[in-house]
Amino acid sequence: MTRIIAPVAALVAALFIGGLLWVTQGGEDSAFAQCSATKIAGEGGQIGGPFELLNADGQTVTDADVITEPTLVYFGYTFCPDVCPLDTARNAEAVDVLAQRGMSVTPVFISVDPGRDTPEVVGDFAFNLHEKMVGLTGSPEQVDAASKAYRTYYNVHDTSDEFYLVDHSTFTYLMMPEIGFVEFFRRDVTADAMAERVGCFVENA
Incomplete structure (x- = not known):
């Protein structure tokens, strides 16, 4: 299979999220106006929300447990x-x-492949990337609910093939406790640029 997942996922995600997000430069009338490189069409509260998932120990956790x-x-x-x-x-x-x-x-990784990504698998994946990274998975229903809460897109290919792929959107979301969603980052944003923008939000929260 030709691997065109990233471009396809990005396009589908853009269409899926279209009407909720668009890129602009500043201008938002809020405490974070100087921090944001994106603008939200509608309420920011449309992105994110309650979820119940499983952590690396197989324990059920909620968004309140994770976003502290x-x-x-x-989502990947x-x-x-x-x-x-x-x-x-x-x-x-x-x-x-x-x-x-x-x-x-805190970096969080939520799997959209519950068929293969057990708590142990997700936990190892997350820890190998960063000791603070939280890996989460769950039942198909739990994962779907979390994905819908964050307005993400994913599509699992034919699972009869053990090497099946999953198309998915590739945004990273910045969530703040008691505030919720404040910003998203595309794939082309560098680590330094992300840190600069996140730092602005943290300082102005």
């Missing part, structure tokens, strides 16, 4: 051949840059 400090949330899967390792490594690097500046941020 500024948090970078990414551990068998992903290309974009997920790069995106999550970028997120982990941004967390380290922020730590050097005295800011604590």
